[in-house]
Amino acid sequence: MPVLDPREFIRAKRDRRVHSAADLREFIAAYLRREIPDYQVSAWLMAAYLNGLDEAETEALTLALLHSGRTFDWKDLGRPSADKHSTGGVGDKISLILAPLVAACGVLVPMVSGRGLGHTGGTLDKLESIPGFRTFLEPDAMRAQLDRIGVVMVGQGPDLAPADGLIYALRDVTSTVEREYFIVPSIVSKKVAEGAGALVYDVKCGSGAFMKTRADAVHLARRLISVTRSLGRRAAARVTDMNQPLGVAVGNALEVQETIAVLRGGGPADVRSLTLELAALMLSLSGAASVAEAPKRVEQALDSGAAWERFVELVRAQGGDPASVERTGGMPAAPVVVPVTAARAGVLETVDSFALGELVVGIGGGRRAKEDKVDPRVGLMVRRRIGDRVAAGDVLAELHLAKDDAGAVERARACFRIGEGPAAAPELVIERVD
Ligand code: URA
Numbered sequence: 001m002p003v004l005d006p007r008e009f010i011r012a013k014r015d016r017r018v019h020s021a022a023d024l025r026e027f028i029a030a031y032l033r034r035e036i037p038d039y040q041v042s043a044w045l046m047a048a049y050l051n052g053l054d055e056a057e058t059e060a061l062t063l064a065l066l067h068s069g070r071t072f073d074w075k076d077l078g079r080p081s082a083d084k085h086s087t088g089g090v091g092d093k094i095s096l097i098l099a100p101l102v103a104a105c106g107v108l109v110p111m112v113s114g115r116g117l118g119h120t121g122g123t124l125d126k127l128e129s130i131p132g133f134r135t136f137l138e139p140d141a142m143r144a145q146l147d148r149i150g151v152v153m154v155g156q157g158p159d160l161a162p163a164d165g166l167i168y169a170l171r172d173v174t175s176t177v178e179r180e181y182f183i184v185p186s187i188v189s190k191k192v193a194e195g196a197g198a199l200v201y202d203v204k205c206g207s208g209a210f211m212k213t214r215a216d217a218v219h220l221a222r223r224l225i226s227v228t229r230s231l232g233r234r235a236a237a238r239v240t241d242m243n244q245p246l247g248v249a250v251g252n253a254l255e256v257q258e259t260i261a262v263l264r265g266g267g268p269a270d271v272r273s274l275t276l277e278l279a280a281l282m283l284s285l286s287g288a289a290s291v292a293e294a295p296k297r298v299e300q301a302l303d304s305g306a307a308w309e310r311f312v313e314l315v316r317a318q319g320g321d322p323a324s325v326e327r328t329g330g331m332p333a334a335p336v337v338v339p340v341t342a343a344r345a346g347v348l349e350t351v352d353s354f355a356l357g358e359l360v361v362g363i364g365g366g367r368r369a370k371e372d373k374v375d376p377r378v379g380l381m382v383r384r385r386i387g388d389r390v391a392a393g394d395v396l397a398e399l400h401l402a403k404d405d406a407g408a409v410e411r412a413r414a415c416f417r418i419g420e421g422p423a424a425a426p427e428l429v430i431e432r433v434d
Helices: 006-014 021-032 038-051 055-066 094-104 123-127 139-149 162-173 180-194 214-230 252-263 269-286 294-303 306-317 322-326 353-365 406-413
Strands: 082-086 109-112 151-154 198-205 234-241 336-341 346-351 379-382 395-401 416-419 429-433
Touching (some): 006 038, 021 055, 021 162, 038 180, 055 162, 055 214, 082 109, 082 180, 094 123, 094 151, 094 269, 094 294, 094 306, 109 180, 151 306, 180 198, 198 214, 198 269, 214 234, 214 429, 234 269, 252 379, 294 306, 306 322, 336 406, 395 406
Parallel strands (some): 082 198
Antiparallel strands (some): 234 429, 336 395, 346 416, 379 395
């Protein structure tokens, strides 16, 4: 039996009381020991979602998650280290391009990522759509790979903030995601535990993000930075647009294909430019390059093919089949592809990116219950951007489905609002918070 009575702990938050750091630590530790079941943690998550955690509770939760596992340190490898984490978006495949790109510039990237969360996609699910790719490595294997190729991309496993891994999976399926005081501990605990010296946060803002307004996103960015710095790491953030999916592809295997296109010198302009901005920030924050020099270094590493080569090495090192990323048609593909067309002419005014993300979860690209298997093949390709003029019948998107689904096509069409315009294309980088 846990020392702490979980019913009393839940009741305290239900009744809007403040937890002590000791109680929070014990609740998390007892959950990790499996002395408290998922249903009681879910009840507490909902109570806290509704009634809040204050700053001290948020910091105590961060420490409780961080100390649920080990803290890694790569200083003996003798190179600067950095990582980036996104707060979650639709079509956000930046990490897959950024990690090998920054490693190709001589900075260690010990990247620890999550699975899909709520309506957003997760880096681990995307990587696992590459046949054979393993997202768990033992700590010794992580060290050896980091030393050899400068990059690892893994999930938390039992060593690294494991309590965040458990709670993250519960939040995903209990509608308890969109709260700053859950997001900060979740991100900062795993990022500090992984041992990168400099952390860059991409805080998404808009209809497809957890933070819908600029004020909330900037507040989250500042909290991420201050809690990270209080734990002895350098940190900076960019607040970036998520009012429409990033790039064209949404869905696990489709996003890997778009990653490959960008790494090979093509791909959508927004994906390329945000990747370069975040990569340059990682270089300058880690001390590997000056602020003036960093943009040239990362652009050169992308355009020379060095980042692409590092990506193929990464795939091979983690058990993936390099042929699946090197040859066209190597990734799993959906059997049914259907266009979603515009019902009328006009200007694309808004995209309901939250609903598009939910649609991808609904057709099998994410989870509705913890045990669900993700179908890597499904998703959509978004062909129009906010501000574009369209004619009736123009293709707005293509849906990639496991089987025919007329309802999904209609739901996708309803996500694109076409009006008289004009509608301005959103700025990609909304605010730089350093
Ligand atoms: N990414 C995380 O790792 N955790 C969150 O809560 C949100 C985004």
